[in-house]
Structures are given as C-alpha cells and as structure tokens.
Amino acid sequence: MKVVCTEKSQILAVRIADQLGVQAVETRFARFPDGELYLQVAGPLDDETVIVGSVTDNDAFIQLMLLIDACEATTNTLVVPYLGYARQDKKFKDGEPVSARVAARALSRGVSDVITVNIHEKEIARYFDAVAHDLSLAVDIGDYLKGQGFADPLILAPDSGAADFATEIASEGCWQADYLKKTRISGEEVRMEPKNFDVKGREVVIVDDIISTGGTLATATKMLYDQGAAGVHAACVHGVFTGGAYVRLRAAGVKSLVCSDTIERACSAFTAANRIAEALKKC
Numbered sequence: 001m002k003v004v005c006t007e008k009s010q011i012l013a014v015r016i017a018d019q020l021g022v023q024a025v026e027t028r029f030a031r032f033p034d035g036e037l038y039l040q041v042a043g044p045l046d047d048e049t050v051i052v053g054s055v056t057d058n059d060a061f062i063q064l065m066l067l068i069d070a071c072e073a074t075t076n077t078l079v080v081p082y083l084g085y086a087r088q089d090k091k092f093k094d095g096e097p098v099s100a101r102v103a104a105r106a107l108s109r110g111v112s113d114v115i116t117v118n119i120h121e122k123e124i125a126r127y128f129d130a131v132a133h134d135l136s137l138a139v140d141i142g143d144y145l146k147g148q149g150f151a152d153p154l155i156l157a158p159d160s161g162a163a164d165f166a167t168e169i170a171s172e173g174c175w176q177a178d179y180l181k182k183t184r185i186s187g188e189e190v191r192m193e194p195k196n197f198d199v200k201g202r203e204v205v206i207v208d209d210i211i212s213t214g215g216t217l218a219t220a221t222k223m224l225y226d227q228g229a230a231g232v233h234a235a236c237v238h239g240v241f242t243g244g245a246y247v248r249l250r251a252a253g254v255k256s257l258v259c260s261d262t263i264e265r266a267c268s269a270f271t272a273a274n275r276i277a278e279a280l281k282k283c
C-alpha cells in the first residue's frame with residue numbers, strides 16, 4: 001500500500017502514511033497558461049493505493065478527480081476528509097442540483113472504498129458508487145479538550161442537530177453537554193441560551209462539525225457572556241472559516257478556536273489521521 005494526495009492535503013496524507021507505516025508518494029502539480037490543472041504521480045505505486053484529498057474548492061475537486069484517474073492501474077481507496085458541496089444534500093427549490101450527489105458520483109469512479117470524516121449528513125453515503133465509511137472525530141476533540149485544563153466545561157452544540165455530537169465529545173471527559181435553544185423575542189430579536197444548563201461562571205466549549213462564516217457562533221458567544229460564562233471556546237472538525245470568520249469569532253470574544261487537519265490550517269490542533277488509519281486497516 002502507498003499513499004498519494006492532492007496539494008491541499010499533504011500534511012494529513014503524510015500523517016496517515018506514518019500511522020500505517022507506508023510510503024507517501026510524491027505528486028507534482030502544475031497549471032497550464034489557460035488555467036487548467038496538471039499533475040503527475042512521481043513514484044511507482046503498489047497494487048493498492050490510498051488517495052487523500054479534501055474538496056476545499058473547485059480546483060481541489062478537479063485535482064482529486066485527476067489524481068484518481070492517474071492511479072487507475074491500482075486498487076484505490078479514496079479518503080475525502082472534507083467534502084465540499086456536501087451541504088446541498090437535497091433539493092430545496094425546483095431546478096436545483098443535489099450537489100452532494102454530483103460530487104459523490106464524480107469521485108466514486110475508479111475507487112473501491114470511500115472514507116469521509118464527519119460528513120454533513122450521513123445519508124450522503126448512498127450517493128457514492130462505492131462502499132462508503134464515515135468517521136467521527138468526537139473522541140479526538142474530547143482528547144484535545146482534556147489537555148486544556150478546563151475544570152468543569154459545558155460542551156455546547158449550536159443547535160439540536162449537533163446535540164449528539166456534543167454528547168459524544170462530552171462523554172470523553174464526563175462533562176455535561178447541552179445545545180443552544182433559540183427564542184424569538186420580537187420580529188428582529190432572537191435570544192440564544194443553553195436548553196438545560198446555566199453557564200454562569202463556567203467555561204463553555206461550542207462544538208460543531210463545520211464552522212463556516214461563524215455568524216451564529218459570534219452572536220451566541222456574546223449572549224453567553226451576557227449570561228455569565230467565564231469563557232467561550234470553539235472547536236470543530238472542518239475549519240472552513242470563510243469571509244473572515246476566524247477574526248470575527250475572536251473579536252466576538254472566543255478565547256480559543258481550533259479545528260482538525262481535514263482542512264489544513266494554522267489552528268489545526270488535532271488530526272484525523274488516527275481515525276483514518278484505523279479505518280484503512282479494516283478496509
């Protein structure tokens with residue numbers, strides 16, 4: 001087995017290869033004058049190849065499809081740590097595509113198994129024309145938080161949909177978990193507060209699978225401080241951080257903001273490599 005990767009997943013790919021005790025093969029990347037992408041796998045491959053690539057933007061999507069095609073002579077397991085387009089997983093209006101289905105089908109050609117990490121909706125797995133496995137980094141986030149020295153943190157999901165994820169993380173430290181409840185005060189005013197627990201005097205860690213614009217979290221942070229929280233922190237699997245989200249959240253009072261290396265950032269504080277390597281050993 002050997003590991004190859006796209007340009008934006010190099011660090012994670014090497015970590016996976018190290019965990020497996022196999023070689024990460026160099027891939028060379030270039031761009032033609034008209035903007036088209038080019039790549040070449042620079043070393044020989046074995047009979048089995050692990051292809052690692054997060055779909056963070058359109059170039060990364062095309063690059064990943066090119067890499068799959070370049071490995072056509074081997075049996076391929078595809079690792080997509082972050083799948084862009086996954087949030088459009090159903091038709092919300094007539095005439096719309098199901099973007100998650102488009103991405104999954106396009107990436108399935110030439111692979112036997114697919115591994116994703118905290119994909120937006122687990123139902124997306126059915127769109128892959130290959131055996132799909134979705135992994136959770138709840139344990140890894142919990143382990144990271146245990147090392148931060150919080151005495152009695154409240155693990156808080158931004159909504160009820162992420163409540164199970166928050167509970168899974170909280171179980172690693174025997175902490176309390178809750179989710180934000182929204183109450184409309186008027187036509188323009190909304191209050192957000194934990195559904196079950198008081199935050200007064202406590203460190204609060206808001207957890208989610210994805211942080212994108214950070215708008216809701218910024219508003220929630222200010223309200224949690226108004227309710228007496230000692231400190232607000234945030235942790236997510238996929239740190240998208242569009243439109244200045246990182247600065248927005250820090251300016252709102254978030255004391256620490258971390259993510260995994262599914263999208264490689266300076267604030268990637270824990271890795272998806274351990275869970276991915278474990279899954280690859282079972283494939």
